[in-house]
Amino acid sequence: MIAEATPALEREFNPWLAAEARFNNAAEKLGLDDGMRKVLKTPTREITVAIPVMLDDGRLEVFTGYRVQHSIARGPAKGGIRYAPDVTLDEVRALASWMTWKCAVANIPYGGGKGGVICDPNVMSLGELERITRRYTAAIIDFIGPEIDVPAPDMNTNEQTMAWIMDTYSMHNRQTVTAVVTGKPIDLGGSQGRTEATGRGCMIAALEALKRFNLSPSDSSVVVQGFGNVGGMAAKLMSRTGFKINTVIEYDGAVHNNHGLDILKLMQHKKETGSIIDFAEAENVDREEAMFQPCDILIPAAKENVITSQNAHRIRAKILCEGANGPCTAPADEILAANNVFVIPDILANGGGVTVSYFEWVQDRQGFFWNEELVNARLEEIMVNGFHAVTGYGEKHKVDNRTAAYMVALDRVAFAIKLRGIYA
Numbered sequence: 444m445i446a447e448a449t450p451a452l453e454r455e456f457n458p459w460l461a462a463e464a465r466f467n468n469a470a471e472k473l474g475l476d477d478g479m480r481k482v483l484k485t486p487t488r489e490i491t492v493a494i495p496v497m498l499d500d501g502r503l504e505v506f507t508g509y510r511v512q513h514s515i516a517r518g519p520a521k522g523g524i525r526y527a528p529d530v531t532l533d534e535v536r537a538l539a540s541w542m543t544w545k546c547a548v549a550n551i552p553y554g555g556g557k558g559g560v561i562c563d564p565n566v567m568s569l570g571e572l573e574r575i576t577r578r579y580t581a582a583i584i585d586f587i588g589p590e591i592d593v594p595a596p597d598m599n600t601n602e603q604t605m606a607w608i609m610d611t612y613s614m615h616n617r618q619t620v621t622a623v624v625t626g627k628p629i630d631l632g633g634s635q636g637r638t639e640a641t642g643r644g645c646m647i648a649a650l651e652a653l654k655r656f657n658l659s660p661s662d663s664s665v666v667v668q669g670f671g672n673v674g675g676m677a678a679k680l681m682s683r684t685g686f687k688i689n690t691v692i693e694y695d696g697a698v699h700n701n702h703g704l705d706i707l708k709l710m711q712h713k714k715e716t717g718s719i720i721d722f723a724e725a726e727n728v729d730r731e732e733a734m735f736q737p738c739d740i741l742i743p744a745a746k747e748n749v750i751t752s753q754n755a756h757r758i759r760a761k762i763l764c765e766g767a768n769g770p771c772t773a774p775a776d777e778i779l780a781a782n783n784v785f786v787i788p789d790i791l792a793n794g795g796g797v798t799v800s801y802f803e804w805v806q807d808r809q810g811f812f813w814n815e816e817l818v819n820a821r822l823e824e825i826m827v828n829g830f831h832a833v834t835g836y837g838e839k840h841k842v843d844n845r846t847a848a849y850m851v852a853l854d855r856v857a858f859a860i861k862l863r864g865i866y867a
């Protein structure tokens with residue numbers, strides 16, 4: 444589809460322009476003045492670094508890394524680091540701004556940031572990944588820290604990556620500083636419940652949305668696109684809660700069972716074969732079509748720009764719960780709103796991950812750790828409050844949920860900026 448991209452489609456797919464479109468819409472509706480718009484929109488700091496790495500075959504390669512701190516108005520910058528061959532500064536910038544709005548919707552004391560390294564982790568050895576991670580950390584070390592900017596996992600990074608960042612930072616500081624990153628292994632100051640948190644948060648948001656349709660989990664069919672940390676966990680927790688996960692879609696195929704898939708067995712199948720396809724208790728279905736089947740809840744939990752102006756009209760889900768960041772483009776929003784799809788926007792739906800990151804940071808700083816029950820209860824409270832803040836705002840101001848989420852977020856960040864005043 445991207446191959447034939449017209450300039451209009453290219454604009455549609457540019458994440459920074461997409462973020463800007465939503466921002467402008469909300470800022471207009473809030474009546475924010477030009478100056479405040481500029482302050483809110485402009486990233487506080489953008490860092491580009493060269494990362495020389497000795498590869499296993501003896502070649503010296505130089506990778507490019509970014510860290511964008513979009514806002515520090517409400518607290519330290521917070522957000523993940525992604526490793527992918529197609530990372531761009533515009534993408535990292537957009538994702539950093541989404542973190543600002545996400546943390547504001549969750550009402551946790553953070554700004555927003557994001558990092559990215561242009562590399563292909565699929566062709567890199569563990570040793571190469573460790574070297575690239577440590578050198579990237581060293582390059583941005585003056586700009587991160589528990590009170591400055593707290594990275595976390597994102598696409599293609601995980602708790603091992605966070606352990607390396609924590610160690611590198613700590614070696615430079617001559618002391619162990621666990622709170623410099625979140626999403627760490629439990630044994631190194633990680634939090635109970637962090638791995639499941641984004642998926643759990645999606646489920647909590649979906650459960651709140653279901654109440655509006657008078658549906659219970661057992662009457663609800665779910666289609667999940669993406670079976671990684673977000674989609675896989677959401678599917679696992681939701682099937683345990685009684686939802687029927689009818690279809691799972693991945694990059695290499697899709698599987699369907701009308702009576703609901705056994706998610707644990709599907710996970711086992713993927714572990715053994717490397718793919719969800721050819722699962723004995725399901726039929727393989729067309730991955731392009733699977734997203735457009737009628738269902739109660741669709742969870743796009745893979746990547747950006749999946750639902751676009753070209754296909755949004757084909758969505759037949761009652762509820763669209765955005766597990767990924769930016770799965771719908773801005774023009775798709777309008778089509779979904781016109782078709783009365785109840786959208787739970789990314790900055791609300793996938794806020795569970797950063798919320799438990801916040802709990803991890805709090806626990807690290809206190810040196811006192813909570814059990815999983817407490818983590819989950821506090822996560823639920825924040826997700827439910829966020830859900831009602833957004834939907835309540837939307838109803839009051841007669842705007843769709845995405846616009847409402849941005850309005851809530853912009854309003855909270857603008858309020859913090861006004862209270863702090865502009866330092867001169």
Ligand code: GLU
Pocket residue numbers: 521522523524593594595596597598625626768793794796797798800
């Ligand atoms: N990468 C996740 C996100 O996009 C989590 C960020 C964090 O925990 O700081 O929300």
